[in-house]
Amino acid sequence: MKISVIKNILEANDRIAQENRTIFDEKGLMVINLMSSPGAGKTCLLEKTVDALKDDLRIGVIEGDVQSSQDAERIAKSGIPVVQINTGGACHLDGNMIRDTFQEFNFDALDLLVVENVGNLVCPAEFKVGEDFKAMILSVTEGDDKPAKYPLMFHESKVLLINKIDLLPYVDCSIEKIREEALKINPHMIMFEISCKTGEGLEAWYAWLKQETKSRRSA
Amino acid sequence: MVILFWKVRRLFMHEMSIAQNLIEIIKDEMIRHDAKALKSALLHVGQLTAIVPESLSFCFEVMTSGTEMEGAELIIEIIPLKAMCRECEKTFEVQDYAFECPYCGSSDIETVAGQDLSIVEMEVN
Numbered sequence: 001m002k003i004s005v006i007k008n009i010l011e012a013n014d015r016i017a018q019e020n021r022t023i024f025d026e027k028g029l030m031v032i033n034l035m036s037s038p039g040a041g042k043t044c045l046l047e048k049t050v051d052a053l054k055d056d057l058r059i060g061v062i063e064g065d066v067q068s069s070q071d072a073e074r075i076a077k078s079g080i081p082v083v084q085i086n087t088g089g090a091c092h093l094d095g096n097m098i099r100d101t102f103q104e105f106n107f108d109a110l111d112l113l114v115v116e117n118v119g120n121l122v123c124p125a126e127f128k129v130g131e132d133f134k135a136m137i138l139s140v141t142e143g144d145d146k147p148a149k150y151p152l153m154f155h156e157s158k159v160l161l162i163n164k165i166d167l168l169p170y171v172d173c174s175i176e177k178i179r180e181e182a183l184k185i186n187p188h189m190i191m192f193e194i195s196c197k198t199g200e201g202l203e204a205w206y207a208w209l210k211q212e213t214k215s216r217r218s219a
Numbered sequence: 220m221v222i223l224f225w226k227v228r229r230l231f232m233h234e235m236s237i238a239q240n241l242i243e244i245i246k247d248e249m250i251r252h253d254a255k256a257l258k259s260a261l262l263h264v265g266q267l268t269a270i271v272p273e274s275l276s277f278c279f280e281v282m283t284s285g286t287e288m289e290g291a292e293l294i295i296e297i298i299p300l301k302a303m304c305r306e307c308e309k310t311f312e313v314q315d316y317a318f319e320c321p322y323c324g325s326s327d328i329e330t331v332a333g334q335d336l337s338i339v340e341m342e343v344n
Contacts (some may be wrong), residue, residue, distance in 0.1 A: 004337045009262070010239050069222050074250055076220040084222040097225055104221045122269045123233035126336075152269045179239050184317045187326030209295040 013127055016095030020130025027107040030216040031115065033129055035153065036137035038119030041163040043071045043176060044196040046114060050078045052206045057111045057213055062101050064093040064118045071116065081105055090125040095130060112213045125153045132216065135159035140173040147181035154185045159192070161205065166195040173177065234270060237336070238278035244338055245288060253340040254343035257283075257291040266300040267316070300333030 024031050036042050037068035050059050061082045063071040085102040117124040136157040138146055141164055147154045157186050160182055194201035245260060264270050272295040283289050300313040304320035305327045319326050
């Protein structure tokens with residue numbers, strides 16, 4: 001017997017993500033799903049961003065890792081609320097994991113929640129967590145062929161931060177090629193060239209993020 | 220600082236989570252139709268997803284072993300990436316992930332197919 005089904009396989013997660021989203025909307029909270037490969041600089045970018053903006057924005061962070069609480073410990077030093085999720089093997093965060101952190105936050109006292117996903121350029125792009133938008137980091141040491149190799153991540157991300165530009169003299173990586181390839185996949189992608197090490201380019205990112213969060217709050 | 224632990228039933232590939240979701244849907248449908256065994260399931264997987272069909276089939280096989288779904292075949296149909304241009308309203312297949320209209324050059328386009336991840340049909344006994 002043949003049965004016609006026609007169901008989105010990820011509908012269970014999509015539904016939970018939508019429920020999360022409704023809660024974030026009620027609180028006027030902006031939520032960013034931050035993704036990259038391991039070692040591209042997600043936690044470092046967060047440390048810098050929190051330090052630069054903590055007088056202007058009330059920021060909370062969810063750290064996703066397979067194991068360890070090292071990232072949450074780094075963020076906790078800046079005195080903002082942070083929850084570490086250890087996925088115990090899973091290569092991505094999902095809506096359910098995010099929902100489990102809600103009891104640990106007071107969303108009324110936050111403007112911006114950043115979800116630092118598990119380091120991976122593939123899987124996290126497939127699972128919504130209830131975010132306003134996805135942002136990704138690509139470091140120049142990873143190479144300029146990454147947009148072509150991982151199109152889904154580049155297609156789904158609103159923002160691309162090209163990190164470690166201080167290392168450009170030492171690597172065979174063309175920023176122009178990254179920009180060109182990324183814009184081919186996602187013509188509306190917003191890009192920042194930054195170095196979390198030297199601080200170059202970060203001011204533009206801070207200003208943009210502050211503006212986006214404030215307009216989200218007043219929406 | 221708070222640490223929350225999530226524990227296994229998941230392997231290191233996200234196809235495992237997807238297989239888990241798929242199995243839940245199939246299980247519900249089998250109960251609804253009073254089916255005893257699953258013979259096959261037809262899936263539509265879009266070109267613009269990060270799914271490796273072989274990994275999904277492997278996860279499904281491992282996770283259904285010893286159940287009423289054991290031995291069932293996953294038929295995975297890859298759905299090409301298609302988009303519609305909002306300027307000239309033509310529909311086209313997206314080549315090399317270039318999101319630009321081949322007719323008028325506009326980049327104001329909307330994906331209409333190729334991001335699917337769905338179960339379409341199943342055959343049961």
